[in-house]
Amino acid sequence: MTMGDGPLNIMLRGGDPATEAGYADAPPRMGFFTDTSVCIGCKACEVACKEWNGVPEDGLDWTGWSHDNSQGLGADTWRHVAFIEQRAPVGGHVTNFQRGTADQVGGQDGFRWLMSSDVCKHCTDAACLDVCPTGAIFRTEFGTVVVQADICNGCGYCVPACPYGVLDKREDDGRIFKCTLCYDRLEVGQEPACAKACPTDSIQFGELEELRARAGHRVEQLHEAGVIEARLYGHDPEDGVGGDGAFFLLLDEPEVYGLPPDPVVTTRDLPTMWKRVGVAAGVMLAATAASFVGAAR
Amino acid sequence: MSDEAVTREGQEGARPGREARTWSGVNGGRRRPEPTDHTRGSYYGNSIINPPVWEERDIAGYLFAGGLAGASSLLAAGADLTGRPRLARRAKLCATTAIGASLAALINDLGRPARFLNMLRVFKPTSPMSVGVWILFVYAPLNVAGSASELTGIVPRLGRAAGVGAGLLGPAVSSYTAALIADTAVPAWHEGHREMPFLFVGSAASAGAGFGLLAAPLAENAPARRMALLGAAGELVAEQLLERRLGMVVETMREGTAGRRLKVAKALTVAGALGAGALARRSRVAAALSGGALLAASALTRFGIFAAGMASARDPKYTVEPQRARLDQHSG
Numbered sequence: 148m149t150m151g152d153g154p155l156n157i158m159l160r161g162g163d164p165a166t167e168a169g170y171a172d173a174p175p176r177m178g179f180f181t182d183t184s185v186c187i188g189c190k191a192c193e194v195a196c197k198e199w200n201g202v203p204e205d206g207l208d209w210t211g212w213s214h215d216n217s218q219g220l221g222a223d224t225w226r227h228v229a230f231i232e233q234r235a236p237v238g239g240h241v242t243n244f245q246r247g248t249a250d251q252v253g254g255q256d257g258f259r260w261l262m263s264s265d266v267c268k269h270c271t272d273a274a275c276l277d278v279c280p281t282g283a284i285f286r287t288e289f290g291t292v293v294v295q296a297d298i299c300n301g302c303g304y305c306v307p308a309c310p311y312g313v314l315d316k317r318e319d320d321g322r323i324f325k326c327t328l329c330y331d332r333l334e335v336g337q338e339p340a341c342a343k344a345c346p347t348d349s350i351q352f353g354e355l356e357e358l359r360a361r362a363g364h365r366v367e368q369l370h371e372a373g374v375i376e377a378r379l380y381g382h383d384p385e386d387g388v389g390g391d392g393a394f395f396l397l398l399d400e401p402e403v404y405g406l407p408p409d410p411v412v413t414t415r416d417l418p419t420m421w422k423r424v425g426v427a428a429g430v431m432l433a434a435t436a437a438s439f440v441g442a443a444r
Numbered sequence: 445m446s447d448e449a450v451t452r453e454g455q456e457g458a459r460p461g462r463e464a465r466t467w468s469g470v471n472g473g474r475r476r477p478e479p480t481d482h483t484r485g486s487y488y489g490n491s492i493i494n495p496p497v498w499e500e501r502d503i504a505g506y507l508f509a510g511g512l513a514g515a516s517s518l519l520a521a522g523a524d525l526t527g528r529p530r531l532a533r534r535a536k537l538c539a540t541t542a543i544g545a546s547l548a549a550l551i552n553d554l555g556r557p558a559r560f561l562n563m564l565r566v567f568k569p570t571s572p573m574s575v576g577v578w579i580l581f582v583y584a585p586l587n588v589a590g591s592a593s594e595l596t597g598i599v600p601r602l603g604r605a606a607g608v609g610a611g612l613l614g615p616a617v618s619s620y621t622a623a624l625i626a627d628t629a630v631p632a633w634h635e636g637h638r639e640m641p642f643l644f645v646g647s648a649a650s651a652g653a654g655f656g657l658l659a660a661p662l663a664e665n666a667p668a669r670r671m672a673l674l675g676a677a678g679e680l681v682a683e684q685l686l687e688r689r690l691g692m693v694v695e696t697m698r699e700g701t702a703g704r705r706l707k708v709a710k711a712l713t714v715a716g717a718l719g720a721g722a723l724a725r726r727s728r729v730a731a732a733l734s735g736g737a738l739l740a741a742s743a744l745t746r747f748g749i750f751a752a753g754m755a756s757a758r759d760p761k762y763t764v765e766p767q768r769a770r771l772d773q774h775s776g
Contacts, residue, residue: 210488219490229487278627280574281559282566300562301555303497304573307628307757312494321555402764405487409767413627413634414570420623420637421569427622427641428615431518431649434678438653438670439522443725444663 164271164389168286176290177333178392179342179350180358181264182365183404184377186349188262192226193217195344199329200225203317219405220265221315225326226341229404231261263395263404264341264350267292267313267326268381271389272412275305275314275325283323290355290392291328299323310388310410328392355392362396374398380406387411486760493629495757502553504750506546507621508651508743511644513542514618515652515675517587521611522667523660524604531660531668533594536607538655540591543584543617572623579616586610618648625753631693631763632756633749639686643749646682647742649675654716654738657724657731665731669720672738676717679745680710692765696756697748705748712741 165173196202205223207216213230220227236259269291276284276292283298284305294305294314301321305314314325329339337343342352351358362379369377376398381391387410401408486492496503520535551560564581568574586606593603622644626637633640653675656668683706687694697706719734756762 210490213488215488219487221494231487274629277568277570278573280566280568280571280577281562282568283562298559298562298565299556300559302563302573303553303555304571304628306494307496307630307753310493310629312492315494316497316555323555402486402492402760402768405490405492405760407492407763407767409771410629413629416634416637417570417572417623417627420572420626420641423638424619424623424641427645428619430642430678431515431615431618431645432612434649434674435515435518435522435667435671438667438674439526442526442666442670444666 163290164286165288165290170288173288173290175354175356176392177328177353178269178290178355178358178394179266179328179339179352180362180394180396181266182349182351182362182396183261183263184349184365184369184374184396184398185347186228186262186264187347188214188228188230188260189346190217190228191344191346192264192341192350193224193228195340196226196326199332199340200327202324220267220311220313220325222317222320222324225266225324227265229261229263229265231263231399231403233259233261233399235259261398261403263397264345265404265406266341266393267328268311268388268394269326269328269392270412271384271392272415273388274308274310274412274414277412277414277417278304278308280304287328287330287333289328289330289333291330291333292392293327293330294323294325296322296324308413310407310412312405358394362394365396369396387415486764490760491758492760492763493757495754496628496630497555499553500747500750500754502549504747506549506553507625507644507746507750509542509546509549510621511618511648511742511746512651512655512739513539513546513587514583514614514616515648515671516542516614516655517583517607517610517617518614519611519652519656519668519671520590521608521614523664524607524611526667528660528664528667531656531664532607534659535652535656536587536591536594536610538659539610539614540587543580543587547580547584572620572627576620576624579613579620583610583613583617586613615645619645625749628753629763630753630757631766632690632696632752635690635693635766636686639682639689640749642682643679643686643745646675646677646679647745650679650713650716650738651675651742653720654735654742657720657735658739659735660731662725662728662731665724668735669724669731672720672724672734673717676713676720676738676741679713679742683710683745691769693756693762696752696759696762700751700755702748702751702755705744705751709741709744709748712737712744716741 202223209216210218215230217224217227273292281298283295287293299322314323317324338352342350359382366377380397380401381394384390516535516539520532523532551557563577587610590603590607590610593599619641622640625633626640649671653668653672716734716737719730723730724734
C-alpha cells in the first residue's frame, strides 16, 4: 500500500518532506527563491525550460495589455513570466514619466512594471501528490514533486486540486505535465535550466533553508531602501501548504501576480470529508431501512 | 548566472555573485510607496486555479449515474429481502446499467483510457478517486453477478447474496463522490465539503426512489415512495445548508447555467416528492411521473453542482476574496 505523504506532513509540519516520504538518506531539500524585484522580464527562464525539458509550444496569445504571451502556468508552460503595469514607482526609482515627459501615460504618480517568473511551488503538503490515484506523482529525494509521465493516465484529479493552478492536461497527449524542478539535472549535480539561464539571479536555486535566510535578508535590505511593499510569499512553513519549495519576493499583493493570497492544501480537510461521507452513508442506509420497515404491502 | 552544483551532500560552488541594487541612493529614497497604492484584484482576470479538465457529460454524468446506481442497489437489496421481486429485479438491472455507464464515462474521460488499470497500482486514502476506484472494483462485479443470476436463474442464492452485498456498498458509492469533488481547490466544491456528502446521498436516494416509482408496480412501490420523500427532504435541506456555508461563492450556484439547473432541479424535487407522497400510491401514471421528475431533478442537481464548480474555478474572485477575508480575519 502506498500512502500520500500529505497528512503525515501536516502532523509533522516543518519536517523534511523527502525524509517523511521514506528516503532514508535524503540530500538537503532544494528549491527556488524567485526575487521578483530584480526580474527584467527577459523570459530566458521560459525559453531555457522549454528547451531543456522539450516542452511544446502552446500558443502565443497576448494577455490583456501586457507583454505576456504565455498567460499562465500549464501543461506546456512550466515557467511563466507575469507582466504587470502599474501607475506607481518602485522604491526611489525615478522614471521619465515622473519628469513630466509622459504625463498622459504615467502621470505624476510614476509608472512601474512588475515582472515575476512563476513556477510550480513544490509544496511541503502537495495536494496534487495526495490526490493522484495512480501514484504517478511522487516526492523526490530533493523534496520536490514530480509527475511520472510513464504512469500518469490523465485522470486530471491533480489539476483542480492544486491551489496555485500549476498542473494541466496536455490536450493532444492526454497526460498531465508540470515543472519537475529539472529532476534530471539535479540528479547529475546541475542546477535547473531556468535558474541557470536567469541573467539577474532573480531565480535563485539552492538549499531551501539557505534560500529562506537569503530571502529574509533581501526583504530587510529592500525595506531599508524604502521599498516597503516588498514581502515574501510561500516562505512560511506554517502556511496552508506547509511552505513552498519554490517561494517568492513580491512587490504587491499575491493576487496581482495571479497567485492565491492564502492557499490551503485541500487534503487538510479530507479527514473531515471522510467523516462526513461516513455519516452520510450511514444516514442513507438507515433511511432506506426505515423506508422498508412497516411499509405497506 | 551561476556555476553551482548540487550533490547528495548539498549544494557546492558559487552563490549568486553580487547583490542586486535597490536604488536606495539614486533619489535619496524619496518616494515611499504605500501598500494601498495598487488595487487588489487579479492578473488580467485569469483564473488562479486551473479549472477541472473533466468533461461535463462524463463526470457530471457519472455523479448522477453513480448515485443512481448506489441507491438502486440499496433499494433492490431491500426489496429482495422483503419479498418485492419485481422492484428488486428492476432496481438491480438499473444499478448494473448505471454503474456500467459510469465506468464507461470514467474511462472515456481519462487522458489515456488505455492506462485505466494504472488506477489499481496503489490504494491511497488521501485520494478519494483511488478509494472510489477500489469501491467500484468490488461493487461493479457484485452488481453484474447479481443481475446475471437474476436474469438467468443460475445460482440464485449466490446471486441474491451478491445483490445484498452491492446494496450494502450502495451508500459508499453514492457518497464518496462528494469527497471526490470537494477534495479540490474549486471554491464551490471545497467550501461545501461538510454538506456535500449529505446533498449527494439525498440526491442519490431520490434518484433511486424515482426509478423505483417509475419501474415498480403499485403493489410494490411503498418503500420507494418513502425513500423518495426522505431523499428529497435530505437533498433540499443539505442544499440550503451548503448554500449558507458558501458565503459569496454561493453566487455560482444562483447565477448562470448552474443557477438555472439548480432552480429547475429544486422545483422538480418538490414536485416529485409531493407526487410520490400524495398520488403515487393509487395512480401508476402519477407514480411514473413523480419518479421521472425525481430522476430528472437528481441529474440536474449534479450537473448544476458541476457547473457551479466550473464557474467558481474560472473567476479568480471566488478564489481570492474568501482567502483575503480569511487573512483579514486572522490579522484582526
